[in-house]
Amino acid sequence: MTGTSPLMPRQRDKHPQPFWPDYKTSVTRSPSLPLLSMDSTPSEETGPPFGHSLLGPLDNNLILNYSQGKASAVGERIRVHGQILDETGRPVPNTLIEIWQANAGGRYRHVKDTYFAALDPNFGGCGRTITDEYGRYEFLTIRPGAYPWPNRANDWRPMHIHFSIFGHAFGQRLISQMYFQGDPLIDLCPIAATIRDRSQLDRLVAPLDMQNSRPHDYLAYKFDIVLRGRRQTMFENKPEGM
Amino acid sequence: MTQSLGLLIETPSQTAGPYVHIGCIPTFAGIEGVYPEDLGLSPVANGAKGDIITITGSIYDGTGWAMRDAMLESWQADASGLYPGQEGADPNVLGFCRFAADKDTGEYTLKTVKPGPVADRNGNMMAPHISIWIVARGINIGLHTRIYFEDEDNQNDPLLNRIEQRHRVETLIAKKSGDTAYRFDVRLQGDGETVFLDI
Numbered sequence: 001m002t003g004t005s006p007l008m009p010r011q012r013d014k015h016p017q018p019f020w021p022d023y024k025t026s027v028t029r030s031p032s033l034p035l036l037s038m039d040s041t042p043s044e045e046t047g048p049p050f051g052h053s054l055l056g057p058l059d060n061n062l063i064l065n066y067s068q069g070k071a072s073a074v075g076e077r078i079r080v081h082g083q084i085l086d087e088t089g090r091p092v093p094n095t096l097i098e099i100w101q102a103n104a105g106g107r108y109r110h111v112k113d114t115y116f117a118a119l120d121p122n123f124g125g126c127g128r129t130i131t132d133e134y135g136r137y138e139f140l141t142i143r144p145g146a147y148p149w150p151n152r153a154n155d156w157r158p159m160h161i162h163f164s165i166f167g168h169a170f171g172q173r174l175i176s177q178m179y180f181q182g183d184p185l186i187d188l189c190p191i192a193a194t195i196r197d198r199s200q201l202d203r204l205v206a207p208l209d210m211q212n213s214r215p216h217d218y219l220a221y222k223f224d225i226v227l228r229g230r231r232q233t234m235f236e237n238k239p240e241g242m
Numbered sequence: 243m244t245q246s247l248g249l250l251i252e253t254p255s256q257t258a259g260p261y262v263h264i265g266c267i268p269t270f271a272g273i274e275g276v277y278p279e280d281l282g283l284s285p286v287a288n289g290a291k292g293d294i295i296t297i298t299g300s301i302y303d304g305t306g307w308a309m310r311d312a313m314l315e316s317w318q319a320d321a322s323g324l325y326p327g328q329e330g331a332d333p334n335v336l337g338f339c340r341f342a343a344d345k346d347t348g349e350y351t352l353k354t355v356k357p358g359p360v361a362d363r364n365g366n367m368m369a370p371h372i373s374i375w376i377v378a379r380g381i382n383i384g385l386h387t388r389i390y391f392e393d394e395d396n397q398n399d400p401l402l403n404r405i406e407q408r409h410r411v412e413t414l415i416a417k418k419s420g421d422t423a424y425r426f427d428v429r430l431q432g433d434g435e436t437v438f439l440d441i
Contacts, residue, residue, distance in 0.1 A: 006363065010440060015254050016382035023257075025380030028304035032431050035440035038404055041362040043373045043388075044441050046325040047317060048282075048338035056277065065276050087250045098281075100265025110261045110271040111345075112311075124273050126265045162258065162265055170317040171441060173375050175384060177256040191257060194382045200254045226250045 004045035005230040007171045008087055009037070016194030023190040024151055044171030045230075050096040052130055059128050062101075062141035066109075066124030073123035075104030075142030077218040080178070080206065084135040084165060087229030091135030098128040098164040099139060106147030106157075115147055140218065146185055158185035158192065167227040178223045179205045255384065258377035262313050263342060270342050282340035285316060285354045290334040292321025292355040297389060297416055297424045300348045301376060304431030308348025312378040315340050316352055316389075318371075323358035356391070362400055369399040376428065386439040389426050390415045405437060413437050 018030035058065040063073050080099075084092040102108045102125065105117035109125050123142065131137045141161070148156050160177045167173065179186050186192050186205065195201040212220035263270040267280050286294070300308035316339045324331035326338075335355055343350050352372075359367045372389040390396050392415050405411050413436045416424035428436045 011252065012383075012440065014251050016256065018382050020382065023380070023382070026257075026382060027380075028307075029309070029378065029380030029430050030382070031385070031435060031438050032304075033435050033437075035438050036401070036404060037440040038401060039363060040441055041368065041401075042325060042360055043317070043319075043368070043371070044386075046327065048336065049327060050281075054281075059277065066273075068275070085250060087252060089248065089250055096281075098265045100261065108261045108264060108271075109273055110264055112260060124264075124268070124276050126268050126273060126276055128265075128277075162256075162262070164258075164262075164265060170373055170375070171386070173315070173384060174253065174255060175258045175262070175377055176253055177259075191382075194256075195254045197254075200251070203251075203253060204256070225253045228252055229249070 007040040008229045020194045047170040060139045062127045067122045071122045079218045079220040081138035082223040093133045096166045100126045101144040101161045106145030158183045172227045181207045260379040285339035287334040290355045295422045297352045299426040301428045312343040315375045317373045318357040323360045369396040
C-alpha cells in the first residue's frame, strides 16, 4: 500500500491491566481470552482527518466556552499545554485532541452525575483542539476537583483531565487521563494503579510549569503525549527486483 | 553498552470513565451549544455510492448485562474498498462514526454504507469489514474488533483465518436481520466472548 506503513506493535505491558479487581467495574468488562495479534493493515493504518475548520474560536477555552464568552468559570485558572509525538519522536501535527473534566468542585455536567457538589453555571467541561505543525496544543481551563465514586467504601479520584487523541491512524486511537503533580490521591487510586509500571504512571502526571504560566492570570501544566509509531520498511512493499 | 534505540514509549491508556460523552458526544451528556454538532454523527453523506445498511447491537458485560455507558467508534472503507483520502475514494464516505449505547436499553445503531473488500499489506484481499473501537467505564484500554457480514464471502479473509477456534469466527460476523439490516452483539467476557484484536 502506498501512503501507509505498518504500526509498531503496542507494548501491552506498558499499558494498564485490563482485569484489575480493585477497580471493580473492570472485573466484568475485561476480556478473559487473549487478544488476536497480527500485523496492522490499511484498516488500522488509516484514520479520519479533522480540519481546523471544525473548530470554533473558544473550543480550547473551557473557562469561557460554555457561556459563549459571557462569563468565566469558577476555579483555579490553568493552562494545559504540550506536544504530541509518536514513538519515533516525530511530532504529530494536525491531530484532534478532545478533553473533558469535572468542575472545580469535582462535579461533572452529565445527566448521570449525582454528586451533591454544585454545578458551575458557567462551566461545561468539554474542549477540543487540533495540534499545530509541531504537534503542539494548549487548553485554558480550571483545575478540576477530586471527587468520590462508588468503588470501594471511600474511594476518591485524584484531580484529572480526560484526554482523547486520534493520531493519523485508527490503530493509534488513545484515551487516557492527565493527573496533577503532587496530588496525594494518585497513590490511592485503583484506576491509576491499573498501570503497574510506576514509571509509566508517572508519565500521566503533569508537572507545574511556572515558566509557561502567565503572571496574574493562570498557572501552566505541561502534558506531553506519545502515540504509536510506524515501523521503517526499506524492504517491504517494493516491486520484485528493486 | 550499546547504541540507544532512541524510541519513545506510548503514553499509557486509562479508562474513558462513565462521563466520556461530555468530551466526545456532548449532547448525549446534556451539553448543548458548546460545539455546533457532535463529532462523527454519520459515516456517510448524501449521495454515497453503495448499499446503505443499518447495524444494531448491544455490548454485553461478563454477566450478560447490556452496558448503558459504552461509546463506540467505527472506521471503514467506501463501497469500492477505498479509505477516505485514498485516490479515487468516494467523497461522500467519511468513514468515521461515533455512537453511544442507548442509556435506557444499551442498544447501539450504526447506519452506514456497506464497505468493499480491502487488500492487506501482502496483497491478500480482506473480506468487507468495519473496524470498531469500544471504550467505557471499566475498560482500561480501548478494545478493537471488526464487524464482518454473513452474506459476504469470508472464507479467505486473512484475519478470520488466524482464529484457531473456528467457532469463535462467528463472534465477528454480523447476522442479517432484514433486507438492509444486521445484528452485531459484542460480548466482553465469558460465553461467546467476542474476538478482540491487538493489531
